[in-house]
Amino acid sequence: MFSRKTTIASFLVIFAALAVNCSLYMMKAKMAQKDRRYDLAIDYGVKHLRKHPEDAGALRFLENAAARYFEATKETIAGLERIEEWDEVVKVSSVAYKRLRTLLALSRLSYPTESEITFLKNKMEHSNIKRAEALYIKGKSQLDAGEYKKAIATLAQCQECVAYFKDTDDLIALAKTKLAEAHYQKAVNFYNAGDYSTAIEHLEQVQRYVENYKDTAEYLRKCKEGLANEYYQKGQSFMIRGEYQKAIEEFEKSTALVPNFRNASYQIAKAKEELVRTNYEKGEEYFRAGHYKQALDSFAKVLEYRSDYRDVREKYEEARDRLTVKVAALPFRTSGLSASFGNVVVEQIISKAISQQREFLAFVDRQHLREILKEQALGQTGVIDEKTAAQVGRLTGANTIMTGTITLVSVHEPAVTKTTKKANYYVSYLDSRGIKRKKPVPFYYTCFRKERSVDIQISYQLISVETGQIIESKSMRQHHTDVATWVTCPKERINSLPSEDKKRLYASQEPKSRNTLVAEAIDKLSQKVARAFITTVQTIMPK
CATH class of the missing domain: 3.40.50.10610 (ABC-type transport auxiliary lipoprotein component)
Known part of the structure; x- marks a missing residue:
């Protein structure tokens, strides 16, 4: 908490600043420089200068603050370089570069010059190269250890620092090939074991990493046909048992994998027709027995597939009417x-x-x-x-x-x-x-x-x-x-x-x-x- 004396002193400083036509921004800039916060001193000084472009004293102040800021930044960069913190070097250099570029745009300033700007730009580029080098070494190490997914991610980061750095493209391609090969071998094993669903999952992973890898497309076709046939056979079994809703679901899975697989489309139409007929008959039986809720559910199932089937709409409304109080x-x-x-x-x-x-x-x-x-x-x-x-x-x-x-x-x-x-x-x-x-x-x-x-x-x-x-x-x-x-x-x-x-x-x-x-x-x-x-x-x- 500020004491009463401190508060009064602050007000006196503000009044004195206003008395000498000094803006609040300039006052903040001088206080920041006193605290060695040269970044804030520059920012407040620029804001002041935009309002008071003819203030020669502000120009001299900014030149002095910029010089001190540049020297402090150089020291920080040197310390970070000694411990090889290249990420931080990039961040510090980038912020300083943008701030001093803003000052350079104010043409009446004699400082900073292109020399300081070039220095910071070179530091950014140099640090990015160093960072890319470290990531490249890490990525290669992960590749050698068989950690292919991690290697791909690390080498992609390397390319974000420096595009096409060394042979990163080749290393990423190699890691993807290794992953594709691993998934391919698993897919073949699952295919031979008749587990087509799991085989398809691995084959899709192969295609994700390497397009047109070996005979992946052919295996994928065979797996889909094999799985479609399994669904088709299940559908047939449900048809025999009169479970038409389940039959429709299985036949639709079959056609989703392989369009027009065998006569699945015909079987779907046939199952729907049987489902409509049996539900209509059930609805009538329930209605005659006074089970209006079950009758309503059966007629609703008919309407779902055939809204024009016989007098089902009238039957539905009649059942609903009987249920309604x-x-x-x-x-x-x-x-x-x-x-x-x-x-x-x-x-x-x-x-x-x-x-x-x-x-x-x-x-x-x-x-x-x-x-x-x-x-x-x-x-x-x-x-x-x-x-x-x-x-x-x-x-x-x-x-x-x-x-x-x-x-x-x-x-x-x-x-x-x-x-x-x-x-x-x-x-x-x-x-x-x-x-x-x-x-x-x-x-x-x-x-x-x-x-x-x-x-x-x-x-x-x-x-x-x-x-x-x-x-x-x-x-x-x-x-x-x-x-x-x-x-x-x-x-x-x-x-x-x-x-x-x-x-x-x-x-x-x-x-x-x-x-x-x-x-x-x-x-x-x-x-x-x-x-x-x-x-x-x-x-x-x-x-």
């Missing part, structure tokens, strides 16, 4: 609430239920349902019996009726409560020794609290259209509260209030309205009802 959700009756809330709660339950269970669940369109109820004068009393449920189901296509009641159980609004709190403000005084001090002086302010809460209950029933029986009957309750708190205090003491209470000075003095609380409670409660409803739907859904 179609609900006619009647407006809920209300007690203690506006009738509009009866529609609100149903809409929310439907929305939340669909977001949780999108498949095999459908609701009768609300507008369509209202029109039917109005035309037929059904459900006017809110009571759905066996006869009414059957009638609603027949008219709407629903197989399940949802009805219920939403009740405002209670509204609680206790009286406003207030609490007196104590806080302090501070006054200044002089103690007996004349030192200025502060002492707390208490004051009092008032906190107010007003609460409003509602209790909502939803009771609902699910009724089977087919039987008129109640599938489920449940009731759920939700308590919802809002509180308003605010503060009053003398105007002159506002700034002395605790921060939390200060925020309450301008807070609302009314909690949320009754209708708002009811709407929020319904939102939370409809989420609970939707979850319970979905659980029931999953149990009554046809299998």
Whole structure:
């Protein structure tokens, strides 16, 4: 941390620099040179000179900094050369070369000259040669030790330093040939053992290292034919066993290796036709037995291969229709609430239920349902019996009726409560020794609290259209509260209030309205009802 004196001194230096028309960059440059950071001194000096091109003093400063920087760089390079750190020599020389080239572009400088630039360039080239030499020796050693992959990587690095260095191309070619030969011998052994898949892997490695190596292409052709024949034979076996999906997979593997291998394409078409036929027949059997989910899966498999096969699309839709729980959700009756809330709660339950269970669940369109109820004068009393449920189901296509009641159980609004709190403000005084001090002086302010809460209950029933029986009957309750708190205090003491209470000075003095609380409670409660409803739907859904 800087002391107060240091901070003041820094400000004085800045003000003095500005007073003599010295830029902040120049000041930083001089401080860097003082710390022997000649690289930073040059960089800041160049920035200053671009803003003040006529500053002769800055030109002299840069020449001096450049000379010192060059000498320091020479010493660093010499030290690195002694320990043969050629990578570092290249880095140091490259950075210095770029920096001094920037200065050379400023034509009014007498230093650096082309001599310094040439020196650094020669060092880079010399170090690259030395580095290439070291990598060349390492690569040859790896080649002699049979580490062919490492040798290739090392010799490639050598060529990055110096292109076409010595016989690196020949050595890399030799290493690749050695690797190709090793993979070739393994491939031949695996081929003779009948392991065509592994043989192909090695032959592809041969081609990666050396193109057209020996008779690799011929072996690769034979291996692919041999492996294709294995897949073909497996496909035939699956066909005999009636496992057409597996047969298709094996025949497709065969044609992927060798296009039009034997009559694999014909066998694929034949297997697909059999797969379509058998799945269609299975679907019909499942449907007749009332196993609609299995029927749907079988018809879906038919559609995957032949969407135009007989009446499969109609069969698929019929199976799906049998699986789907179609609900006619009647407006809920209300007690203690506006009738509009009866529609609100149903809409929310439907929305939340669909977001949780999108498949095999459908609701009768609300507008369509209202029109039917109005035309037929059904459900006017809110009571759905066996006869009414059957009638609603027949008219709407629903197989399940949802009805219920939403009740405002209670509204609680206790009286406003207030609490007196104590806080302090501070006054200044002089103690007996004349030192200025502060002492707390208490004051009092008032906190107010007003609460409003509602209790909502939803009771609902699910009724089977087919039987008129109640599938489920449940009731759920939700308590919802809002509180308003605010503060009053003398105007002159506002700034002395605790921060939390200060925020309450301008807070609302009314909690949320009754209708708002009811709407929020319904939102939370409809989420609970939707979850319970979905659980029931999953149990009554046809299998």
